[in-house]
Amino acid sequence: MSVEFDPFSTHLGADPYPLYRELREQGPVHHAMPSDIHCITRYEEARSVLGQPELFSSRAMETVFARGSNVKFKMRHVMGVVRFLWRMRASLIHFRKAGSIITIDPPRHGELRSIVNRGFTPKQIAGWEPWIRQIVAEELGDKLERTGDFDAIRDLAIPLPTRVIMQVLGIEKGLRADFKRWSDAIISGISGPGRHNPMELGIFDSMAELMLFLRETIRERRASPGEDLISLLVDPSKGHALGDAEAIQFVVLLLVAGNETTTNLIGNGINALYDHPDQLALLLEDPTRVNGFIEETLRFDPPIQIVFRRATRDTEIAGVSIPKGAYVAPMLACANRDDRKFPNGDRFDILRDSAGHLGFGFGLHFCLGSALARLQAQVALEAIMPHLGRLQRRDEVPAIIDSFLVRGRSALVLCESASA
Numbered sequence: 551m552s553v554e555f556d557p558f559s560t561h562l563g564a565d566p567y568p569l570y571r572e573l574r575e576q577g578p579v580h581h582a583m584p585s586d587i588h589c590i591t592r593y594e595e596a597r598s599v600l601g602q603p604e605l606f607s608s609r610a611m612e613t614v615f616a617r618g619s620n621v622k623f624k625m626r627h628v629m630g631v632v633r634f635l636w637r638m639r640a641s642l643i644h645f646r647k648a649g650s651i652i653t654i655d656p657p658r659h660g661e662l663r664s665i666v667n668r669g670f671t672p673k674q675i676a677g678w679e680p681w682i683r684q685i686v687a688e689e690l691g692d693k694l695e696r697t698g699d700f701d702a703i704r705d706l707a708i709p710l711p712t713r714v715i716m717q718v719l720g721i722e723k724g725l726r727a728d729f730k731r732w733s734d735a736i737i738s739g740i741s742g743p744g745r746h747n748p749m750e751l752g753i754f755d756s757m758a759e760l761m762l763f764l765r766e767t768i769r770e771r772r773a774s775p776g777e778d779l780i781s782l783l784v785d786p787s788k789g790h791a792l793g794d795a796e797a798i799q800f801v802v803l804l805l806v807a808g809n810e811t812t813t814n815l816i817g818n819g820i821n822a823l824y825d826h827p828d829q830l831a832l833l834l835e836d837p838t839r840v841n842g843f844i845e846e847t848l849r850f851d852p853p854i855q856i857v858f859r860r861a862t863r864d865t866e867i868a869g870v871s872i873p874k875g876a877y878v879a880p881m882l883a884c885a886n887r888d889d890r891k892f893p894n895g896d897r898f899d900i901l902r903d904s905a906g907h908l909g910f911g912f913g914l915h916f917c918l919g920s921a922l923a924r925l926q927a928q929v930a931l932e933a934i935m936p937h938l939g940r941l942q943r944r945d946e947v948p949a950i951i952d953s954f955l956v957r958g959r960s961a962l963v964l965c966e967s968a969s970a
């Protein structure tokens with residue numbers, strides 16, 4: 551009997567990987583009903599879809615999420631959208647034309663990417679390391695020394711990326727709670743629990759608050775640039791600069807794409823170590839293995855499970871016909887376990903060569919923030935690592951967050967082990 555899977559289902563539970571294995575064995579393409587999406591389960595085929603942006607458009611990332619929600623439009627929702635646009639003094643056409651980098655195709659994608667790349671050069675990111683270390687030290691304080699509950703998610707993995715991105719953008723500390731609220735509302739409405747009815751959650755109000763704030767900030771920085779990322783992207787004296795709508799969408803994307811993902815890389819990594827004590831021992835024996843451990847986490851249990859594309863013409867994948875306009879979804883997490891690419895793919899092995907994993911995607915849209923995410927994870931994990939031998943996980947199977955897109959634990963409480 552063939553196995554069933556739908557990308558928008560969240561009853562995959564704590565461990566979707568046995569199902570992923572069955573899907574790969576069944577074939578490289580799984581046509582999921584009722585969402586009518588062609589899910590790509592194996593490594594070669596998933597990578598090939600991501601490597602052909604002319605055939606598989608990223609515009610899908612703009613529209614596909616509506617399939618994951620059951621929104622029934624009511625008059626008050628329409629009014630909410632209208633109020634949002636009025637507050638923004640913007641039209642949908644204007645925003646759609648500017649596009650968010652993750653949803654646009656060549657040639658515009660290349661133009662936008664070359665502008666935003668200048669904010670994420672290896673030199674710049676290396677220069678951020680000292681204050682990232684400082685943030686980790688401040689957040690941890692003596693929490694790890696004290697007995698009682700230390701929640702690696704709440705106490706470090708959540709605040710770290712929010713503070714880092716705010717610092718990069720040059721946003722004052724006082725706005726931290728607002729920033730967190732705005733990004734939580736947006737993520738929840740797109741792929742989390744709020745997706746079932748984002749209209750009721752006031753997501754448009756959060757969006758409007760964030761965007762109005764950003765529009766003001768962008769205008770100020772354009773007039774009087776500083777050393778921060780926003781200034782770098784909108785300062786006309788630096789060459790091509792982003793317009794208001796482009797810059798707003800880019801910053802919103804950084805919040806959405808960069809926060810929860812980094813949180814879950816840290817959480818999924820720590821969790822995998824507790825599931826595999828032999829690997830924890832290997833890491834403690836030689837802490838310089840931390841980078842191999844991070845890459846293996848991105849392969850083995852990646853924060854982003856799946857991405858979406860749309861066929862620009864009739865085509866086929868591994869002999870399966872894909873009609874023009876069909877949604878195609880490379881299942882990054884499933885492909886990453888493909889034995890054809892990574893022998894014994896279901897095994898967590900921090901010493902393996904996990905290069906080529908799809909945890910950050912592949913091709914033109916390869917994650918812009920990968921180096922920043924790796925650095926944050928490295929600094930956070932190096933700080934926690936010396937304590938892991940002493941602490942144990944409170945819950946054998948920590949609760950999973952409610953999302954079809956992002957995989958991570960909602961809490962990861964570590965306490966003194968009874969034997970210590």
Ligand code: HEM
Nearest residue numbers: 651652807808811812815854857910911915917918919923
């Ligand atoms: C562990 C953490 C992260 C993971 C797992 C991750 C994953 C991904 C993936 C899979 C994509 C490709 C999407 C696609 O092909 O459609 C992507 C794109 C992107 N990511 Fe990340 N990301 C992480 C952290 C970050 C951070 C920290 C930032 C920035 C602060 C960031 C910014 C972006 C941007 C701007 C794109 C779009 C690039 C483009 O379309 O050219 N990400 N990310």
